[in-house]
Amino acid sequence: MRLRNRWLRLGALLCTAVLVAAGCGEAAPEPGANEVDRQDDQLSLAQDEGEVVWYAGLELSLVDTIVAGFEKKTGISVDAIRLGGEEVATRLLQESDAEVHLADVIYTGNEGNFVDFKKRDLLAPYRSAELSHFDKAYYDEDLAYYVPYANRFWMVYNTNLVPESEAPKSYADLADPKWSGALAISHPGYSVGAAIVPFFWSQTPGLGLDLMDKIAANKPLINQSVHDSMAAVISGERKVAVVVNDAGFYTDGKGAPVEAVYPTEGVPTSGGGVGVAKQAPHPYAARELLDYILSREGQQIMADASRTVFRDDVTYPAGYVPPTSGDQNLYVVDPAEFAAKHDEIVTHFQKVFGV
Structure with a gap:
């Protein structure tokens, strides 16, 4: 996991844009507007992108564990920006207004943020490879975001x-x-x-x-x-x-x-939310990270931390009192x-x- 200055990341993105425009490099093709399904070569394309930027409104210990598992599984580096949930929302909206697009994956503990993000057209719909493991109550009907856990x-x-x-x-x-x-x-x-x-x-x-x-x-x-x-x-x-x-x-x-x-x-x-940013600089890597968060491995990490998750194939620590x-x-x-x-x-x- 790498933590880098926001403006250094912005500079790198601008430099990349200049190089591509000048013909000095090639960018991976981005998913088309209607390509919400996982693509056969998605992991390979994500590995070509090499990194993913995650705005993570989640406890640092959980962020670290998820990042370590994802990086080990995919070889893709995660630039995790750990913020409070409302700070994530504020930063995303400010950057959108300034037409600065740094985030690939967005995660807050407030599903209401994602209702707002969707209205503002800030999310890229994606049919996660893990969709079949979730009841329809726990993802947006247009696949703009998912509810990976709930808090009491x-x-x-x-x-x-x-x-x-x-x-x-x-x-x-x-x-x-x-x-x-x-x-x-x-x-x-x-x-x-x-x-x-x-x-x-x-x-x-x-x-x-x-x-x-x-x-x-x-x-x-x-x-x-x-x-x-x-x-x-x-x-x-x-x-x-x-x-x-x-x-x-x-x-x-x-x-x-x-x-x-x-x-x-x-x-x-109340449920949290996670989704892919519509203007994600690394759209394929973003999809891979989203899939990992929703996977059995990712959800088990949350269950081990006593998060209430919605897959039926995870276990909880001894002493955990379920909502029921x-x-x-x-x-x-x-x-x-x-x-x-x-x-x-x-x-x-x-x-x-x-x-």
Whole structure:
């Protein structure tokens, strides 16, 4: 895996364009507008391209493991740009507006991003070689993107600091003054999960976005990611994390004095998304990486990290609680509704917390 400066990559792309125009080199033919199926010589063409640029809104440990497996299997180098999910979306839109095309594969934890990307015609439809292993609920009807996993969002408390009998049972409990200086919350402008939970509040009678104002009165620690909030609870810096995804609980919290709370109002759950950029500089390598992420090997990497994936041929670690177990009262977030509400959530958060 190589990490390179964005502007160096842009310069390289411009130089390549000049050389090809001058007849000093030849570029591999790009897939035609209607060629959504995998081509027989796709791997060979991808290896000729030699690299793929991945905008990865995913934990670094997962990115590293996926990259290592893909590079070993294909010999194609991955330039992985690790960002927060909303940072991926912002960068892609800014680069598109500037007509700068650097990304080959796009990955965020928010399917709503991909609803927006599709509307903006930023995705290249592709019928993945792994399509038959996925129910149609987990890919776009026009094959513009796929849903490789889902997150459930819980609260978490430190069991050394909070007895089970005193732990919050609901999101409404977080307004109790006894949690003053004891909460950790994540910023929805950076973390997708930190926006999913307030969206759920906005859709739930008796909660609403006004719950942010009540939580703000308890002076929570503001973090960028849900993993930072989890770390604050593990260390004892705070007693309760308002938003933690299930993967963070199982991985970051393994062996730590923490316990999950399924809020009585419900457990919001939301899918991530992955797709090929329409103007991908390395379109064949992009397709190969997408296929790998959706393959049994790629999905097993996610399952090993306690991600909820949608293939039926993977296994999960011991102790993993699947979505169908327990009294979780799942609330499945509609990606289009979430996308429409996202900016309002971020604006309200910034106004209430001043960040």
